Every structure is written in structure tokens, then in C-alpha cells.
Amino acid sequence: MNIDEAKQIITCESDYERKIVVRNIILIIILIIVIVGLVIKYAMPQLKDYISGFGSDENLNSQGFGAYYKFIVPVILLLALINPIKNLIAIKNRRKHIEKVFGFLSEGSECQIHGNHTKYLTIIALAKIKFSLNPVHYLEIGINSKNYALPLPENYVPDVVRVFSNANTAYFQEVISELYNDSEIKENYKTDLKPLNEFQSFAQNEFATEIAQMERGRRKSKNMIYLQTIIAIAFVGGFVYLSSTGTSLFTNSNQLMFIIGGFLLFTLILGYGFKFYHQKTASAGGNYLDFKKAILSRLVAFVNPKFHYIEKTYIGIDELNHSNLFEDKNYSLSGGDQIIGHYNGVAFQSCNLTISYRPNFSNEKTPDDVVFSGNYFVARFPKKFNGNIIIHPKKGFFGSLKSNDIADYLKTTGDKIRLEDPEFQKQFEVYCDDQILARYILTPAFMERLKEINVRNKGEVYISINESNIVIATNRTNAISRGGSGIDMLYVKINMELLDDIYTELTEQLTVIDTLKLNDNIWRN
Structure with a gap:
């Protein structure tokens, strides 16, 4: 577009x-x-x-x-x-x-x-x-x-x-075509993932001053909100207490209106003072709301300068439906932190995604069902085949209670496949119309890697493999998703540890391509 x-x-x-x-x-x-x-x-x-x-x-x-x-x-x-x-x-x-x-x-x-x-x-x-x-x-x-x-x-x-x-929409369309339309991969550059200690040295030199300014601005903004809240609670609480003791607060209604008007004027002045202070802090480089825009984009460029990071975008409904992970419904999507590119010859895209759905004839006060909330990762699958393999994690009774509404919306197209790996059978349920295809793709080595990924993500990994790509949807919050809105960002401590978590999470996500050997010639034979 x-x-x-x-x-x-x-x-x-x-x-x-x-x-x-x-x-x-x-x-x-x-x-x-x-x-x-x-x-x-x-x-x-x-x-x-x-x-x-x-x-x-x-x-x-x-x-x-x-x-x-x-x-x-x-x-x-x-x-x-x-x-x-x-x-x-x-x-x-x-x-x-x-x-x-x-x-x-x-x-x-x-x-x-x-x-x-x-x-x-x-x-x-x-x-x-x-x-x-x-x-x-x-x-x-x-x-x-x-x-x-x-x-x-x-x-x-x-x-x-x-x-x-x-954003570079032409490059985005190129990656999307490779992921969903089986277009020829044009980029084949190599990405050498740096170890965490090397990133920490880079981050200390590149981000330390900005991070400190943003954290100071965030703390002061949060303290201002606490101050306003305390003043409001003290006023209302004091008014209620004096009224309950039978104390005559006012001799007429004019005094009452004067006190209420004075309090509203005070809070208005305090609010404008907070706004002015926030603008002054932002102009001095301490705007914590710019954390992702100013910091995360450069962090992604450190991993690979050819990767594209787009803060407020996510996959579309057509791409979601392509995975066959969820029942076909009129979902609402939101999210952000989209990263697209090529990792060692494999096209990929990643984003944080929230899928919600409002059932028909639901009560107005009933919130929408949260179908999925977490990271949605798509990579080009190197082997061309006809069919779809869907893999769901198995959960116990308490595991299902702690989860969102995902279980009510999962698609189970195809026959349930029983594989020879007992540990894999304990962790996953596999659905596919073609038993031979499922066993061809899910080799012992491939299943071993999927088990490792699932354990690392607390048993919340949902996988779909089809004729053009593999989808790995992790139904849990992650470091990159923190601070998705201005209110959320107010309660996220901005420090070097946060950057370490984000970098570790991003590199682990990319190593899925290496772990599953999606760039290996064995799939191209």
C-alpha cells in the first residue's frame, strides 16, 4: 500500500x-x-x-x-x-x-x-x-x-x-510474498548473532544516557499521578468523614459550591502543571513514551541493520487465517513491534499480537474473549508440500484455568496423529489429514527441537506448518511487548536489564530458524 x-x-x-x-x-x-x-x-x-x-x-x-x-x-x-x-x-x-x-x-x-x-x-x-x-x-x-x-x-x-x-512498504511486500506466495527468496545475507555480553557493551555506550533520562522522566511522571490520586482521595475521604460525624461543614449551598469549585480549579492547575512538566522533560530527551521508537529500533538494527522494525503494526486477518490455527471468525486484532527480514536466507516476520472476539448477543458489560495474546512468529518453510499440520500443546486442568480463551477457538482440522515419541505425545496434540506427511515432516530430530521450544515457553507454543511457512504462536507475555501503551509504559522500569531481556528474547526467537534447521539443505532435496 x-x-x-x-x-x-x-x-x-x-x-x-x-x-x-x-x-x-x-x-x-x-x-x-x-x-x-x-x-x-x-x-x-x-x-x-x-x-x-x-x-x-x-x-x-x-x-x-x-x-x-x-x-x-x-x-x-x-x-x-x-x-x-x-x-x-x-x-x-x-x-x-x-x-x-x-x-x-x-x-x-x-x-x-x-x-x-x-x-x-x-x-x-x-x-x-x-x-x-x-x-x-x-x-x-x-x-x-x-x-x-x-x-x-x-x-x-x-x-x-x-x-x-x-516504513519500507516495498521491502515489506517482498517478505510477505516470500512467506505466503512462495516467491523466490532474493536476500541471502548471513546474520551472526552476537553474544549477550557483546550487546551489553554496545548498549552501555549507545543507550546508557538516554535510558537514565527516560527512567527519571518515568518515575517523576508516575509520582505526579500518585500525588494527584492522593490529593483526590484525601479531599473526598475528608469530606465523607466530616459529613458522617455530623459536623456542619457549610452554612449554605454557596459555600459548598465554592469549596468544590476551588478543588476542581486546583486539580486543573495541577494537571496543566503535570502536562507542562512532561513536555519539558520530553524536550530534554527524557520522554519515556519514546522508548520503543528511540531504543528498540536501534536494538533491532544491532542484530541486523537490514531488519525492519515497525512499532505499531502487526499481521493482518488474512495472514492469521492462513495459519489455520484458529476457527474462522470475525476477530479483532491489535498489537505491535513487528519485525520483518531475512535470517540466514529464511524470510520471517514477528509481532506481538492480541486476538479478541465478541460472541453474538453477549451482554454489553461482558468483556470480549481474549483468544490469544503473545508473540506471533512466521518463517518460510523450505520444503514445498500439500497439506497442513497443526500442533497444540497439551494442558492439565489448572493449566487451562490459568490460560485465556484460546482453547475455545482452536481449529482441529484433520485426524489426530499418534507419533512414536512418548515425550512429544505428552506435550502436544498433532492434527493432519495425511499420516505419511506428518511423519515425514515431524522427524525425531524435528520433534526434539519443538519440545525444547515448548518447554522454554512454559508449554504455551501453538504451531502450524503448511505448504509455504511455519507459524509459532507463543501465548504468553514477553519482554518486547512490555509498555505497549502510554499507561503500560508508566509502570515498566527502564534500565539495562530490560534491554538485556529484549535482546535475549529476540535472538532466541531467531535461533528457532537454526534450531528447526529451516535454512538447511535437507529440506530442499
Whole structure:
């Protein structure tokens, strides 16, 4: 995808958003007219009597409220239009914002990816049942000190983010074609993985000052949040305590409003002070939110300068479905830390991925099922064959309880295969339509290596081998995924030990290619 294609996709989704919002406003206006007409025709006498009685109530009139009762119905009708009108104002400026964003991008402005979310443009509430319709997905970005929300289909988010991140999309497509379309491998350079002590020397010289500044900024930001929280709890707690003891705090409501207003003003000033301090710290090089962008990209380049690291992107739904690991459903994907490249002649991609799913007719307050959360690694399988081998780890009762909802969504296509390795049978279940193929691929040496990988990852490794690649999905958190959002990053200690963990994890992931001998000529015979 290029920048023009990204603009076209976002513009088309903006047109769809406009049609839905305009339609909703028209429907609401028609509904209001119908309701008012029915009231005038069938309920006006009763309504007049009710309002007359309500307005003549001595208690209400004594409080000066009786004069306002006539405005109740118009206010209710206006409230019904507030949300649609807000949406209309937003989409009125949407096209202008789209043009502005892509103008900045064409000029070379740097874009920050803040996140993405889904909003339902049509919500119909019937008693306790709520129907949420017409979802639109938004990509939240920052560019030239301003924030924008751009509508686009959810399955296009990773591709558009790559464009906005100024990633090498041509190289990305080259690797993807080698992984999924059996294209000829063009890169065959060798990667010599450096030992940890050599990386530590490099990191000390390259990152020590930045790491220290970021950690100071993170600690101070966290302490400011703690301070604000303590002040708020102390105010509310003190107010509740004095009220419970029967102490007369205020002689009239004006004093109460004065105290509450003063507290809100104080917290507002404190919040702006925190924001100003954060901006000052960031400009001095201590912005802990830039950890991955500033540090992790250079760490990956140390492993191999030809690898590409893209902070906010992950695999797409088509690539997920290609693995055949999970049942075909309308999943929501999120993640980041995508790394693509060639390791000793083998094309690969890796990312941290979270797969979630919302079952039909679920309660609004029920959270989505977490199907998978961990690292998703794909490498080119050197042997071309027809078929699919799926390998799941076996778990005991308590192991299943500690896991997420992955067991409910795994695909078990094919026959269950029993292999001759008893230890392998204890660790895994294997599914394949072709017994001969399964035994041909899963040689004793290959099974031994899979067991080692599974033990190292606490029995959370899910594997799919098909005609073009091997997928190794590790359903557990990892060092690279830490600090996936601004709030998460606030509680991640930034030090050299964190870099050691990330480097070790990345190199171990790459050595899977060596361990499984995916670059060995035995597969090409």
C-alpha cells in the first residue's frame, strides 16, 4: 500500500460515515415529529392537566422551579439530538482533516500513532437490550502537534499504519510474498548473532544516557499521578468523614459550591502543571513514551541493520487465517513491534499480537474473549508440500484455568496423529489429514527441537506448518511487548536489564530458524 491508496481507503470510509450519520439524524427528526404528532392528537388534554398540576405545586414554585417546567419537553427532544449533531459536526470537518493530514505527510512531517478504536454510530436501546449497529473504526494519530481520528476499515489498520510510519512498504511486500506466495527468496545475507555480553557493551555506550533520562522522566511522571490520586482521595475521604460525624461543614449551598469549585480549579492547575512538566522533560530527551521508537529500533538494527522494525503494526486477518490455527471468525486484532527480514536466507516476520472476539448477543458489560495474546512468529518453510499440520500443546486442568480463551477457538482440522515419541505425545496434540506427511515432516530430530521450544515457553507454543511457512504462536507475555501503551509504559522500569531481556528474547526467537534447521539443505532435496 502507498500513500495514495491509504488516502483513498480513508476517504471512502469517511463517505460511509457521513451517510450513516446523516441518515440517523433524518430518522431521529422523523421519530420526534411522529411522537409529537401522536402526543398532540391523543394525549394533549392529559399532558396539559399534568403540567398544570406540576407547575402549580407550591413546593416547586417556592424554590423558583415551577417557571421552568415548560422547557422539560423541548430539552428532552434536544438531548436526543445532541449525539447525532456532534457526529455531524465531526464528519463535516473530516474531509478537511484528511486533506490536511495527507498534506503534512507529503511534506515529510512525522506522524505519531496513538491507537485505534471502534465506535458504533447507531445505538438502539430497548429496555435492557442495546443494539449497537454501524461500527466505524478510527485510527488516532498525532501530526504537527495536533491530534486526528481517521476512519478506516479495521482490517486495513496495519497497512495504513505502515504508510504513516514511513516504513519500507516495498521491502515489506517482498517478505510477505516470500512467506505466503512462495516467491523466490532474493536476500541471502548471513546474520551472526552476537553474544549477550557483546550487546551489553554496545548498549552501555549507545543507550546508557538516554535510558537514565527516560527512567527519571518515568518515575517523576508516575509520582505526579500518585500525588494527584492522593490529593483526590484525601479531599473526598475528608469530606465523607466530616459529613458522617455530623459536623456542619457549610452554612449554605454557596459555600459548598465554592469549596468544590476551588478543588476542581486546583486539580486543573495541577494537571496543566503535570502536562507542562512532561513536555519539558520530553524536550530534554527524557520522554519515556519514546522508548520503543528511540531504543528498540536501534536494538533491532544491532542484530541486523537490514531488519525492519515497525512499532505499531502487526499481521493482518488474512495472514492469521492462513495459519489455520484458529476457527474462522470475525476477530479483532491489535498489537505491535513487528519485525520483518531475512535470517540466514529464511524470510520471517514477528509481532506481538492480541486476538479478541465478541460472541453474538453477549451482554454489553461482558468483556470480549481474549483468544490469544503473545508473540506471533512466521518463517518460510523450505520444503514445498500439500497439506497442513497443526500442533497444540497439551494442558492439565489448572493449566487451562490459568490460560485465556484460546482453547475455545482452536481449529482441529484433520485426524489426530499418534507419533512414536512418548515425550512429544505428552506435550502436544498433532492434527493432519495425511499420516505419511506428518511423519515425514515431524522427524525425531524435528520433534526434539519443538519440545525444547515448548518447554522454554512454559508449554504455551501453538504451531502450524503448511505448504509455504511455519507459524509459532507463543501465548504468553514477553519482554518486547512490555509498555505497549502510554499507561503500560508508566509502570515498566527502564534500565539495562530490560534491554538485556529484549535482546535475549529476540535472538532466541531467531535461533528457532537454526534450531528447526529451516535454512538447511535437507529440506530442499
